[in-house]
Amino acid sequence: METKIILENKKQFLDLLLLADEEEHMIDKYLARGEMFALYDGDLKSICVVTQEDNSTYEIKNLATYEKYQGQGYARALVKYIFEYYKNKCKTMFVGTGDSPITIPFYEGCGFRISHRVKDFFVNNYKYPIFENGVQLTDMIYLKIDL
Numbered sequence: 001m002e003t004k005i006i007l008e009n010k011k012q013f014l015d016l017l018l019l020a021d022e023e024e025h026m027i028d029k030y031l032a033r034g035e036m037f038a039l040y041d042g043d044l045k046s047i048c049v050v051t052q053e054d055n056s057t058y059e060i061k062n063l064a065t066y067e068k069y070q071g072q073g074y075a076r077a078l079v080k081y082i083f084e085y086y087k088n089k090c091k092t093m094f095v096g097t098g099d100s101p102i103t104i105p106f107y108e109g110c111g112f113r114i115s116h117r118v119k120d121f122f123v124n125n126y127k128y129p130i131f132e133n134g135v136q137l138t139d140m141i142y143l144k145i146d147l
């Protein structure tokens with residue numbers, strides 16, 4: 001496995017970015033200032049975008065693995081790489097996600113713990129309702145880890 005830092009043409013990964021964040025105008029709010037990581041195992045498997053929120057606080061804004069490669073440990077390996085990459089400059093890393101039975105256990109398995117909730121974030125910021133397994137996502141759940 002190899003992780004590359006992507007500095008240019010981050011939109012080449014739009015198909016993956018849209019898996020984790022369905023509306024491009026929302027991706028545009030963080031993509032330019034975010035650091036992008038791409039995990040390859042032969043071909044591309046997963047991407048992640050991390051932003052700096054203040055001096056020692058960072059946030060995972062986007063994390064996705066191609067559907068056919070999910071459940072094989074790629075996203076967890078990428079998160080581990082990111083923890084190593086940021087551990088000297090980051091005190092706390094956050095991640096925000098929908099109230100989802102897939103993503104919350106995934107992040108907890110990576111060591112994150114639930115921090116707080118932003119009520120109706122998805123309703124107020126996205127043009128179209130977002131459904132996962134037939135359930136509409138409304139609140140943003142933030143998880144955090146101290147590195």
Ligand SMILES: CC(C)(COP(=O)(O)OP(=O)(O)OC[C@H]1O[C@@H](n2cnc3c(N)ncnc32)[C@H](O)[C@@H]1OP(=O)(O)O)[C@@H](O)C(=O)NCCC(=O)NCCS
Pocket residue numbers: 019020021046061062063064065066069070071072073074075076077096097101102103105106109
């Ligand atoms: C969430 C996501 C990034 C996980 O990627 P992945 O490469 O499949 O994750 P991993 O294979 O590293 O999974 C690690 C752990 O998460 C859990 N997990 C991952 N996918 C899961 C699923 N569909 N259902 C239940 N648990 C799951 C497993 O417990 C797994 O642990 P294990 O190694 O003990 O089996 C992937 O499902 C995805 O791209 N989803 C669409 C985009 C998205 O929702 N992104 C997150 C919002 S920012």
